[in-house]
């Protein structure tokens with residue numbers, strides 16, 4: 001019944017759009033067709049439920065609500081207050097966190113809020129107290145300049161981009177390396193795993209204000225107890241960016257020292273990757289940082305998106321179900337099977353396997369770049385993304401790696417048998433791929449017969465696991 005209603009509403013929206021904005025409706029329909037004709041192995045993407053998507057299409061988008069529940073800079077926010085409080089309550093229950101701030105528009109925004117809140121609590125507040133002032137408006141220009149420079153000189157210690165960290169973890173071209181002094185730890189050059197002894201050594205030398213853990217492309221568990229110990233030893237605030245694996249924490253696939261919630265002072269996440277919600281971000285924190293985090297908007301963020309917050313509440317409710325726990329366990333099991341089969345087929349993997357939802361193929365001993373393989377795989381009907389491997393000689397544009405993830409295919413219902421088939425298709429494509437010329441780092445060729453076979457095997461899988469089968473494009477008349 002619920003599904004029938006969602007389908008009717010979804011189709012009605014598309015039908016309406018096809019009348020009033022046919023060009024937009026056409027692109028939406030084409031996007032659905034494209035997604036239906038490819039196996040999605042992009043580790044950071046997923047398929048949200050129709051309900052999650054429908055919750056965003058309403059008048060909440062019109063509402064301004066800077067501030068936080070019951071403390072707004074605009075009138076008429078009673079309903080938005082209720083929605084935001086419900087989303088935050090569900091998030092706290094889902095993760096067992098003290099406080100949840102559900103406004104960030106994205107993962108990068110969540111990181112900005114978190115870094116700013118830690119700087120505020122740990123540096124700005126004591127600075128103001130020492131001078132006997134309440135806020136920076138009361139400082140003269142010399143005092144304000146001292147505060148500004150003191151904030152900028154604080155050290156952020158995070159995983160380097162090349163070792164699988166994110167741009168917002170202190171990459172030099174990103175704001176995070178300009179608002180703070182950013183230093184990095186790498187994975188071990190041989191095992192490609194985190195080396196906690198080495199991280200501790202760097203932390204002792206650099207004395208960071210913030211020790212940041214989390215990744216976009218690291219296929220192994222993190223021992224958050226060990227990381228917290230290092231942070232405590234050097235007096236750092238321990239921040240975890242769980243953008244990639246929040247769904248695995250919510251679904252209890254990550255437990256004990258692999259669940260960061262009780263170890264971190266501040267956690268950030270996206271809501272759209274393994275968590276399977278709408279595109280957005282969130283900050284979780286303990287009481288120490290709550291007040292500053294709540295001031296994220298308007299101090300750091302633009303006006304909240306209440307329609308997206310409503311959708312986050314729906315996604316958190318979905319993630320609180322036993323079905324989601326089964327999903328999270330299957331995501332991890334599928335990644336393991338995918339990794340094992342790729343290795344069996346002769347494909348080399350960074351760290352030789354995975355503990356989470358992602359696998360990082362190492363092409364450095366082949367004549368291929370990540371760029372070549374990414375392009376050829378799309379032709380075969382598989383979307384993935386090229387990714388740097390640790391200490392990558394090919395750099396960030398061409399790369400020597402391919403990152404694969406299982407969250408989306410698991411949402412479609414695929415299991416171990418399908419993962420083995422996916423691995424065999426990918427391995428065969430890679431084995432038969434050749435650089436187009438000695439000079440090319442971007443283009444590769446493959447025999448048409450092999451490509452045809454890969455494409456038809458991909459199609460056979462797609463036919464068995466259709467995306468949004470309830471949406472019939474013919475019916476919408478916008479295809």
Ligand code: PLP
Nearest residue numbers: 106107108166215216241243270
């Ligand atoms: N943090 C990590 C670890 C990520 O992998 C990403 C995105 O891929 C982000 C933050 C940024 O998320 P968003 O694209 O929503 O800003």
